[in-house]
Amino acid sequence: MLTADLLHASLGDPLLDVMNFLNEIAIRYPDAISFAPGRPNEKFYDPQQIATYLDAYQRYLREQRGFDDARITSLLFQYGRTNGHIGELLARMLEKDEGIRVAPESIVVTVGCQEATFITLRALFSKPTDVLLVGMPCYIGVTGAARLLDIEVAPVPERADGLDLDALEARVRELRSQGKQPRALYLVADFANPSGRSLPAPARHRLLELAAREQFLIIEDNPYGFFSREGPRKPTLKALDDRQQVIYLGSFSKSAFPGLRLGYAVADQRVTDAAGQHHLLAGEFSKIKSLLTVNTSALSQAVVGGMLVLNEGGLLEANQEAIRFYKTNMDATLQALERHFPKSEAWARDVTWNVPDGGFFLVMKLPIEADEALLEESARNFHVLWTPMRYFYLGTGGEHELRLSCSYLTPERIEEGVARLARHLQKAILERQPAPQVRAG
Template identity: 30%
Template structure:
């Protein structure tokens, strides 16, 4: 018999990945994936620099590299982050295989069994998966329109401490969160830092969607407001360049970065040299301003089309977020609707979404769903939301019939 480790006991495959199998039939209009649109990848640029790097820079692009990642990449990232108001040096940066590896490494470095990690309800599913491997106590904090309910957070930290769970990390995605699209207000960003300082916790600020703002003003990163050295930033090139390169970065206090590098050595020796070189070239040789403007232009119309279609096709019992960026819109249906069960009806109508429940650390959220507008065309968005509106109306009608019966 196989005797797996204790930590595998609660391990679950992502419901979303399992589900994507069913949404791949060509007639299904899918809002389920969380992937960026390949039409926005700078193919010629990547192909040219990959060829140059392989043919003329093989030692740097094909040999092992350092565990913390290539110096020029860390240097150019530090410079770029300065534009975001984050003062950092290359010694405070470690390159990771996407921000997902950053999440796993933070779990390794900080979490003993039972330690408390505070996450919003809902939160990014991949963070729950990464942390769960280290058997923490995940504490869900309600998410409001402008960020976490911080009074609730304060109480939850004290309760966790009283119950013997050492409060360690607060995990947040403050810009166009996955799955809701919600962005934190400046006030809440500032207050979160005060809580972290008062209660002696670290904030993990995960910002994959930050550069995908289609409307409104940029808000400062939590890290740029931090006077206490309590923020660890997770960055990724997945949504602004291409996820298959698997390039991200963890940025934080030097002691944290040193410990992460030490444990990362055992995990992978080093990240991929070739794609790190491509990322350096992207930061130094590509016009980032123009690139981000093109990306935003690409997604802006899709988001507007989805919000417009929802307003026309959803029944009045449904509500949804109105994000100013990112890749997702979050829909809430009346209590009693179970979006996991409803998915069968949706697939019969040839439309797919992600049920919201897996994003909730406490198993709630049955009546919610996540819609991504990134991969669909404008026509598919209109037709898909029309189908989804019909599905939701049928489901609500079936539910009220069942109640009467």
């Protein structure tokens, strides 16, 4: 009765298989050392914490907010406000941790950052000529969501120091000349997934200027901003945003834990309707959210509420141990790469990688193709997993690159994993590349 051509066209796009691949590959190869998923480490988790946080949030509601038992029960069990019940705590957190000052009403609590992304795209993109700008390579959650909504995506290349703003400017003008409207740019300014790159501080100011001049919004996604490895943290685009040009997307998957499925969007833009009335964009988002998920799990909100209450309103301090852990892991990965891919060896000479300032990811370049066949070999024969960068490009790109995520492992497993990867790549490079001709001379 059902044939694939009857289903939405996005389901035939290989892009949509990738999210599942990333989510489920760890399940397929449970014993491999996995540099594949962008998962936080589980050493910081303990099931006892859940009751502690739930209790703390209930105590806060009772003691600070004057809720009685019936109101607490209602908040935890019943349908709730579409945009969530922890907006005030989140506004306080954003000011404390990020220097972002916004009203609680501007915050939409979502089922993870992914729902925030989806809502943002559905709200902003209306006409077939509307185009979403994304840095290339790009997180699949964004390009995939755009595909689901039949939104055209225009890639803009990243350089070693983050998004290429000259290319962005040229791209915007090119799109305009084609009668298209670049409505928004999606980017991760800090320790991007997948590239690990960050936008330098001066470029952030230039990007805000460019967005103002060219009239597009910026969708800033910041899941990794806490996890700086070297140097001071840079201000987010939203912290620099004095003209409400930035929609800021946040996640608790790394700063708290992924099982919550909790994120948020800050949408403090004013929307003017046909009658000249002003509305907050966050209010428009709530209309969409009510038709996707009604509201966000009250339990998940209560757990994060409890964490915030127990940590003086912020999560940056509470994450200091995690920040050190991820720094140690990235250092260990970089050192292991130096050791196991020595430049003195001919096979390793054309294997290179970037050196991120923080975050969970780095990218290796190989002299051979980093495709699914190579990954299957890695998994089956060498018990090590990684992610082909090809998945993160639209059109062509990334064919010779792979992403390593070092967040989920320990330094010992990283050392062993990089050693396995080196053994595999040495074999694969020697098999697949013809030995270089010795030049006469």
